[in-house]
Amino acid sequence: MQLREETAEDWWEVEALFDLSFAPGREALSSYRLRDGVDPVAELCLVARDDDGILAGAIRYWPVRIDAHAALLLGPIAVHPTRQGEGLGGFLIRESVARAKELGIARVLLVGDAPYYGRHGFSKLTEVEMPPPTNPDRVLGLGDWEGVAGQVTRAG
Numbered sequence: 001m002q003l004r005e006e007t008a009e010d011w012w013e014v015e016a017l018f019d020l021s022f023a024p025g026r027e028a029l030s031s032y033r034l035r036d037g038v039d040p041v042a043e044l045c046l047v048a049r050d051d052d053g054i055l056a057g058a059i060r061y062w063p064v065r066i067d068a069h070a071a072l073l074l075g076p077i078a079v080h081p082t083r084q085g086e087g088l089g090g091f092l093i094r095e096s097v098a099r100a101k102e103l104g105i106a107r108v109l110l111v112g113d114a115p116y117y118g119r120h121g122f123s124k125l126t127e128v129e130m131p132p133p134t135n136p137d138r139v140l141g142l143g144d145w146e147g148v149a150g151q152v153t154r155a156g
Contacts, residue, residue: 001056001088003095006045014047014058021078030131031111034073034154035062041072043103044096048088056083059092061100063155064109066128069148070155071141072100074110093120097142107143109152114140128152 006014018026026032044061057079061072074096079088097120100108110117111134114124122140127149130139 001091002049002051003046003091004049005042006047006058006060010047010055010058013055014060017055017058017078017080018076020081022076026076029111030134031073031075033131034064034152036154038062038155041100044072044099046092046096046099048092050083056080057088057092059096061096061108065153065155066148067150069107071107071109071143071148071152072105073152074108075112089116090120093117097121105143107141107145107148109139109141111135111138112140113138 041061041063046059047055048057050056059074059077061074064071064073077089077092097108109125109128110122111130114137117140120142122142124137125139125141125145128139128141128145129136129151131152
């Protein structure tokens with residue numbers, strides 16, 4: 001599997017993968033309001049392609065704020081249905097989180113399933129609130145969250 005930064009040429013194919021992987025109306029979710037008008041963190045938006053160049057998975061990150069604290073919002077992340085069960089999602093998470101640490105990023109949050117993301121070090125954030133109607137049990141974080149509390153807002 002070849003892992004590299006997403007390029008402008010990948011954009012439509014990655015969007016098609018996200019459409020395939022998520023329910024219709026995914027862009028109506030509150031997490032998408034945090035992305036409106038904000039550029040993703042290009043160094044952490046990664047695509048995984050097999051040796052034939054076929055897109056197998058993708059992950060994106062976006063800057064957000066919680067009061068005076070900066071963080072990254074992980075998502076979306078998707079693995080093509082024909083490649084699921086191969087550990088590719090975990091690989092994308094591990095590699096991108098390692099790159100985020102190299103960039104000096106202190107904290108990452110996401111909205112997702114605790115049993116899956118817990119395997120990758122994420123845990124429930126009880127003091128951090130995503131915009132409604134997000135289920136608070138699905139707000140998870142990784143990194144240094146001590147003293148960070150409040151509503152997640154758009155960066156910039």
